[in-house]
Amino acid sequence: MSRFAPLPDPPYYAVIFTAQRTEGDHGYDAMAAQMVTLAEDQPGYIGAESTRDAGGLGITVSYWADEDSLKAWKEVAQHLLAQKLGKTRWYQHYTLRVARVERAYDGPEGR
Amino acid sequence: MSRFAPLPDPPYYAVIFTAQRTEGDHGYDAMAAQMVTLAEDQPGYIGAESTRDAGGLGITVSYWADEDSLKAWKEVAQHLLAQKLGKTRWYQHYTLRVARVERAYDGPEGR
Numbered sequence: 001m002s003r004f005a006p007l008p009d010p011p012y013y014a015v016i017f018t019a020q021r022t023e024g025d026h027g028y029d030a031m032a033a034q035m036v037t038l039a040e041d042q043p044g045y046i047g048a049e050s051t052r053d054a055g056g057l058g059i060t061v062s063y064w065a066d067e068d069s070l071k072a073w074k075e076v077a078q079h080l081l082a083q084k085l086g087k088t089r090w091y092q093h094y095t096l097r098v099a100r101v102e103r104a105y106d107g108p109e110g111r
Numbered sequence: 112m113s114r115f116a117p118l119p120d121p122p123y124y125a126v127i128f129t130a131q132r133t134e135g136d137h138g139y140d141a142m143a144a145q146m147v148t149l150a151e152d153q154p155g156y157i158g159a160e161s162t163r164d165a166g167g168l169g170i171t172v173s174y175w176a177d178e179d180s181l182k183a184w185k186e187v188a189q190h191l192l193a194q195k196l197g198k199t200r201w202y203q204h205y206t207l208r209v210a211r212v213e214r215a216y217d218g219p220e221g222r
Binding site for chain 1: 114115116118125127129131160161162163164165166168169170172197198199202204205206207208209210211212213214215216217218219
């Protein structure tokens with residue numbers, strides 16, 4: 001499966017979530033997998049890209065068709081639980097930015 | 112040094128660069144370090160967040176004050192060379208998205 005999200009025509013929305021994990025799993029991997037499955041079923045979900053290094057710094061960018069779809073996802077009950085556990089258990093620190101994608105391309109061209 | 116970029120008041124711009132590395136270094140680490148130093152000297156540069164997993168999938172998000180500053184960065188001569196080497200040598204595939212950050216926060220609150 002590709003680890004890249006689709007590239008629809010802009011505009012659409014990106015949620016850029018950067019987070020430093022705490023030590024240990026504490027149920028994180030299971031919940032993260034569940035959140036991916038749940039997000040995929042949400043209206044307006046385009047895709048996501050996610051990576052984390054050995055030092056525990058992760059970046060997940062999820063892409064959404066419009067503001068309404070990302071706001072609805074924020075309020076999904078199981079996702080609210082994940083957000084709570086993120087605050088109390090999994091993350092030393094995180095930033096979340098909502099951004100409107102204006103242009104996009106992929107490459108490399110001409111290889 | 113913090114691996115998180117500053118959180119200025121929106122709006123500002125995010126360049127979301129997701130890339131799958133090829134095998135081996137091929138001068139990548141040295142060039143990447145040089146690009147960070149060079150970006151830091153650019154007008155309008157806010158900061159960047161970057162991580163890559165053992166499978167070679169990396170996400171780097173750089174933040175810029177406005178469209179002009181990120182366009183100027185795209186045209187910097189040494190950065191043009193890095194872009195070229197990225198296409199021919201370092202990346203199997205990449206996506207680049209330019210997005211306008213509309214809101215942002217950090218956490219966890221209340222820990």
